[in-house]
Amino acid sequence: MSQYFSPFVLPFCAAVLVLLGICIWKYVRWYKHFDRLQKAIFLKNLISWKFIPALWEAFREGILHVRISRKNLVLGYMHRSIALGWFLLIVVGAIESHMAPTESHPFWMGIFFRYFVHDTPSPGISMFFANLMDFLLLYVLSGITLAYLKKVYSRIVGMKKVTKHVIFDQFAKFSLWAIFPLRLLSESLSANLYHNGGFLTQSVGDLFSSSFASTFELLSWTCYSFSLAIFFVALPFSRYMHIFTEIVLIFFRHLGLKERTAKTGFTMYELSACSRCGICIDNCPLNKQLAIPNVQSVYFLRDLRYKRVKPEIADNCLLCARCSSDCPVNIDLMSIRQQARHKQELDTQHNYQYLDNIQPFNAIGRVGYFAGCMSHLTPAIPEAMVAIFEAAGQKYWYMDEDKTICCGRPLMQQGYLNQAGELRRKNIEMIKKSKIQFLITSCPICYQSFKKEYKLPVPVIHHTEYIAGLLQSGKIKVRKDDLKTVYHDPCELGRGCNIYKEPRQILKKTTQLVKAKSEKEDSLCCGYNLGNTLINNEQQKKIRDAAFKNLMHKKPDVIATACPMCKKAFKHSMDFPIRDIAEIVKDNLIKK
Amino acid sequence: MKKIAIIGAGPAGIEAASILAAHNFEVTLFEKSSTPLSNILDKAFLFPSSVAAADLVDELNAKLLHDNIQLICEKEIVNIKETNDECKLFDKDGKTYFASKVLITTGYTIFDAHRKEELGYGIYKGVISSLDLEKMIRHKQIKNSIDELPQRITFLQCVGSRDEKSGNNYCSKICCVTAVKQAIEARKLLPQAEIYIFYMDLRMWGQTFEELYRQSQEEYDIRYIRGRISEASATFDGKVQIKSEDTLIGQPLKMTTDLLVLMCGMEPSPGTKTLAENCQIAGDYHFIQTIDPHLHDNETAQTGIYVAGSAKRPMSIRDTLSDAAAAAMQIMSDCQ
Numbered sequence: 001m002s003q004y005f006s007p008f009v010l011p012f013c014a015a016v017l018v019l020l021g022i023c024i025w026k027y028v029r030w031y032k033h034f035d036r037l038q039k040a041i042f043l044k045n046l047i048s049w050k051f052i053p054a055l056w057e058a059f060r061e062g063i064l065h066v067r068i069s070r071k072n073l074v075l076g077y078m079h080r081s082i083a084l085g086w087f088l089l090i091v092v093g094a095i096e097s098h099m100a101p102t103e104s105h106p107f108w109m110g111i112f113f114r115y116f117v118h119d120t121p122s123p124g125i126s127m128f129f130a131n132l133m134d135f136l137l138l139y140v141l142s143g144i145t146l147a148y149l150k151k152v153y154s155r156i157v158g159m160k161k162v163t164k165h166v167i168f169d170q171f172a173k174f175s176l177w178a179i180f181p182l183r184l185l186s187e188s189l190s191a192n193l194y195h196n197g198g199f200l201t202q203s204v205g206d207l208f209s210s211s212f213a214s215t216f217e218l219l220s221w222t223c224y225s226f227s228l229a230i231f232f233v234a235l236p237f238s239r240y241m242h243i244f245t246e247i248v249l250i251f252f253r254h255l256g257l258k259e260r261t262a263k264t265g266f267t268m269y270e271l272s273a274c275s276r277c278g279i280c281i282d283n284c285p286l287n288k289q290l291a292i293p294n295v296q297s298v299y300f301l302r303d304l305r306y307k308r309v310k311p312e313i314a315d316n317c318l319l320c321a322r323c324s325s326d327c328p329v330n331i332d333l334m335s336i337r338q339q340a341r342h343k344q345e346l347d348t349q350h351n352y353q354y355l356d357n358i359q360p361f362n363a364i365g366r367v368g369y370f371a372g373c374m375s376h377l378t379p380a381i382p383e384a385m386v387a388i389f390e391a392a393g394q395k396y397w398y399m400d401e402d403k404t405i406c407c408g409r410p411l412m413q414q415g416y417l418n419q420a421g422e423l424r425r426k427n428i429e430m431i432k433k434s435k436i437q438f439l440i441t442s443c444p445i446c447y448q449s450f451k452k453e454y455k456l457p458v459p460v461i462h463h464t465e466y467i468a469g470l471l472q473s474g475k476i477k478v479r480k481d482d483l484k485t486v487y488h489d490p491c492e493l494g495r496g497c498n499i500y501k502e503p504r505q506i507l508k509k510t511t512q513l514v515k516a517k518s519e520k521e522d523s524l525c526c527g528y529n530l531g532n533t534l535i536n537n538e539q540q541k542k543i544r545d546a547a548f549k550n551l552m553h554k555k556p557d558v559i560a561t562a563c564p565m566c567k568k569a570f571k572h573s574m575d576f577p578i579r580d581i582a583e584i585v586k587d588n589l590i591k592k
Numbered sequence: 593m594k595k596i597a598i599i600g601a602g603p604a605g606i607e608a609a610s611i612l613a614a615h616n617f618e619v620t621l622f623e624k625s626s627t628p629l630s631n632i633l634d635k636a637f638l639f640p641s642s643v644a645a646a647d648l649v650d651e652l653n654a655k656l657l658h659d660n661i662q663l664i665c666e667k668e669i670v671n672i673k674e675t676n677d678e679c680k681l682f683d684k685d686g687k688t689y690f691a692s693k694v695l696i697t698t699g700y701t702i703f704d705a706h707r708k709e710e711l712g713y714g715i716y717k718g719v720i721s722s723l724d725l726e727k728m729i730r731h732k733q734i735k736n737s738i739d740e741l742p743q744r745i746t747f748l749q750c751v752g753s754r755d756e757k758s759g760n761n762y763c764s765k766i767c768c769v770t771a772v773k774q775a776i777e778a779r780k781l782l783p784q785a786e787i788y789i790f791y792m793d794l795r796m797w798g799q800t801f802e803e804l805y806r807q808s809q810e811e812y813d814i815r816y817i818r819g820r821i822s823e824a825s826a827t828f829d830g831k832v833q834i835k836s837e838d839t840l841i842g843q844p845l846k847m848t849t850d851l852l853v854l855m856c857g858m859e860p861s862p863g864t865k866t867l868a869e870n871c872q873i874a875g876d877y878h879f880i881q882t883i884d885p886h887l888h889d890n891e892t893a894q895t896g897i898y899v900a901g902s903a904k905r906p907m908s909i910r911d912t913l914s915d916a917a918a919a920a921m922q923i924m925s926d927c928q
Contacts, residue, residue: 377710377823537756571707572757 033265081143134198163278319531341415372443490563601628604901703752742850753857764857
């Protein structure tokens, strides 16, 4: 050991132990906070073939950063060069040190190789490694340079706003940024003295005088070791915890784990998997249209992780899921936001006794139709649905025609879980006793609730899916007219439930469908989402106007949508025609 | 002889034209539609004295016969530019006209109740606007959706005014008393029907309005409920079911009615909006802005361009007529 030891390796070695210790301690503690179901799923699926796709995804996302590259190539390159470059430096460094003909191979040797090993019996191989390692170092340094440039001018990586980091994150970031220039300096100084450098380190080293090199070599390596040590110790407490946690999270997801209605240990993994890249900031309507700077998911998750989240930040979100579709780590941002909203004290003060007076209906052989509270405020939609049922000869039960029970989702979104549970219980009872074949809803909010928050014995479909089915099977026939329509994707239906295809199929069969500027996953929220109760009418209108502008890109005659909330948003204080897809289909029906 | 252009042949335009004509000005009156006074022509009776709207229309039309007034119908002026003490008017087809002063009297339009879809206008036959009811009263025939005499009529105040959601935070001023007037007229035609008015608060600002309101309760048995109607739906027999809350007793209520009359507020007319924008004199809610609400309430920020009537804010016909006279006086004194 003595030959390959110098006191400067001590900070590095100690930090590695500290890092491993803290990470394991944290991961075990978080695992303990899994709820029973999560633990059961984890243990059941632990040993299975699911590891293979998980490994592949971990490599793609943890190392190659494919999803970020899809957002922006330069930003992807920056992340990939640092992650892949550093990963390969470690791997190739380990191989190099193991292939070196030395008596012992202590684990730090790969990191400080050029300081300890000066000449080898086969110069060809050592030159190959020296050049390869130099190339990798250059690759990482190019990423670090981009990171510097991003700090000065973020638009080169396609970002208008970048995250405002807390001091501790800044500290960790600067220690990370110091590592690779110091490594370059140290290896160059050693190359000057021992001529063991590659194309980069040797040419940089030759710039120095040998007296300078021999004076500063040890100091430089010591600084390098300290910068590594500082970064490793800071890592578990800073945003860089995402490096390991993201990979763990990918495995967990492949094992079938997901967020629950309350915060669990899984949430802790998700919080630490956020790299605070800030990609979620630019497209957040609260940032883009209202210039509210501190409520975006990146800040919310950070505050939640450091246990200092304020209710006004948790509540100030439209739940439009625009950030979820942008998030390169695929964190379940909407669920975490709703967990943090739970209003425990207020949640017990309710009286739902009137629910007992609502009687179930025997609807064997029929389909159920649930218009939803919002559709009752846009009566043209249920009217159109009733006309379509009649045209298709469909026997139906209009479940909430007279006595409306809310699906409970707006309460869920605001953190009233018990109250939502009361309503859910009654709706489930009604649906079970009715014996309907399947349930059709007109409101994407109800649809998402029935689909995800209920456990119903019957399938649930949105009316766009139902109408698309009717058109496909020929049960109703429509004519196509010359009206130019554009489709506004409702957040709850699109990003919420992944329904993009059916509405467009219907509109292509009935009208001339044109494209919006941004659509599908990138569509803009109308601003009237029930998720946010803190913004006022004027602010809602600003968000709505941006969505409107986005739809007007190809100068359509009509806006078509599939959500009563969105319809109301565009109808308020606007004269532009806006119609639900059901209304368009009803007007274009060809009578048999 | 100085030439004056007036845009919009409503009560304000005609009144101002006749005053200016009498003082030897040469007036050109532009009207977008095919006849003057089209807004008043829809009305049956005018508050407060229940004079027939047709009488006022006749008197105003008579004023148009002056030799100094030239009426050009079906001509929409879309822009005005002021150069060298002269105003150049542009119509829709790009033709130009010259005048030394321009008076804008392009007026209002009623709020399109389709925009409040929860109230079912255009979806249920039993839901009508105040204008629709006025037409029924003019023909002395109030019918429900299945052409029978209605048993119950319900008025809803403040549709599209004092409403943040529709973007109109202002009070339209005339709807309260219009509902009282229409309810009395409806009572005269339907002695047996129940008549309700849902209101937020009743603004009886004219000297005689309060008395009219009292009479409507004591002599005409009109019932008032404080509360807004949140949604309307159809019943199987063609009636309208409404959901509301009586906020004086704090009880939610549901009732059916044959007719739901929406008292639609006033918005700037499309012509007002166009001119306000093109001449850069738009104020709140796209009405036309005057320089000062007290002493310069007919002048705009553009020299040579004046405004009168409901193009600048919601106004009754009486106020419109006196405002037009004031505008005419202002133009005369500025021309000297």
